[in-house]
Amino acid sequence: xxxxxxxxxxxxxxxxxxxxxxxxxxxxxxxxxxxxxxxxxxxxxxxxxxxxxxxxxxxxxxxxxxxxxxxxxxxxxxxxxxxxxxxxxxxxxxxxxxxxxxxxxxxxxxxxxxxxxxxxxxxxxxxxxxxxxxxxxxxxxxxxxxxxxxxxxxxxxxxxxxxxxxxxxxxxxxxxxxxxxxxxxxxxxxxxxxxxxxxxxxxxxxxxxxxxxxxxxxxxxxxxxxxxxx
Numbered sequence: 001x002x003x004x005x006x007x008x009x010x011x012x013x014x015x016x017x018x019x020x021x022x023x024x025x026x027x028x029x030x031x032x033x034x035x036x037x038x039x040x041x042x043x044x045x046x047x048x049x050x051x052x053x054x055x056x057x058x059x060x061x062x063x064x065x066x067x068x069x070x071x072x073x074x075x076x077x078x079x080x081x082x083x084x085x086x087x088x089x090x091x092x093x094x095x096x097x098x099x100x101x102x103x104x105x106x107x108x109x110x111x112x113x114x115x116x117x118x119x120x121x122x123x124x125x126x127x128x129x130x131x132x133x134x135x136x137x138x139x140x141x142x143x144x145x146x147x148x149x150x151x152x153x154x155x156x157x158x159x160x161x162x163x164x165x166x167x168x169x170x171x172x173x174x175x176x177x178x179x180x181x182x183x184x185x186x187x188x189x190x191x192x193x194x195x196x197x198x199x200x201x202x203x204x205x206x207x208x209x210x211x212x213x214x215x216x217x218x219x220x221x222x223x224x225x226x227x228x229x230x
Contacts (some may be wrong), residue, residue, distance in 0.1 A: 014190045016180045017041035018173045021128065022078040023195055032195040036058075040180065040190040042173045043197050044128060049167065050083045051126045053151045056166050056203070058094050059221050060210070061149035062086060065121035067091065068139035069100045070112055076129035083127045088112055103131070107140060117146035117163075121158075124150035129165070136160065147213050158204035159229055163213065168198035202226040 003017050007028065022044055023029045025224075030036035032043075046119075050069075057064055069087050071079045084100045093099035101112045116122040124143060126132050132139060140161040143150045152158060153167040180193055204227040210217050222228055 003039065010038075012038055014184045014186070015039040015041070016177050016190070017032040018177050019170070020043045021076070021082070025078065029193065029195055034191065035193065035195060036191050038190055040193045040195055042176060043066045043195060044168055044170075044173070045078065045082050046168070046198060047082045047086050049153075050087035050125075050127070052166055053100075053127075053153075054087065054090050054094050054096065056164060056221075057123045057125060057149060057151045058096065060164055060217060061123055061206070061213075061215055063121055064096060064149060066097045066099070066116070066119070067123045067125055068112065068116050069098070069125050069127060070103055070109070070132070071100070071127050071129045072104050072131035073102055074104060075131040076152035078079045079127050079129065087125070092097045104132060106135060109135060110142060113139070113142040113146055113148060117148055120150055124148050126150060126152050128153045136162070136213065144209070145213060149213060149215065155202055155204040155227060156168060158209075158227070161206065163206055163215075165202075165204045169200040169203065172200040203228065 003015060003020060006015055015038055017039060018041055024031060028039045055065060057067060069084055088098045101104050103109045103112055116124060136157055150163050152162040152165040158165040184190060203225045205217055205222060205225045206229040207217060
């Protein structure tokens, strides 16, 4: 990771990160409110997102009764604390049985999706995870083959074939980071600039994928979408 490498080399050069999931757990900052060192910036997670993914999944596929949160703890160690617990806590209110599935290689992905599809009523949620990004084409193909509705964390994943995405607007962070850089160049210490969470979120729906899965997307969901892929 770039931030970790930079901090190993220099503990005085100011660093502004733009997409770190757990800066405290990664020891980049002492706390979100008071970073305390030479690094600060912006996170790309919101713990309440897990409940929103569940809500979106149920809205586009009301038949879902079992939902799986699939991730690789080696590339996304933050998922357990920030997403899995809220995901499991929110499930009963949607009438869904929730479970987390760990995947560490492509055969694990294949097995997890095949197992979820053995009985009707399954749904998949893919949280932010570099492992999933790298293997997203495989996940899209398997979800399509097994006719599984799936929710993804970023718009580009819906554009590339995923059913639906809800997550932070990745483009929002960079202008905000530029403001921090400007303040640092004018003399403000990174330790005095709190780490900030995302403030803008976006929803994208792929109608081609929905049609292939036999899903009718509710007009209310389409009206809320920031992008509809046809």
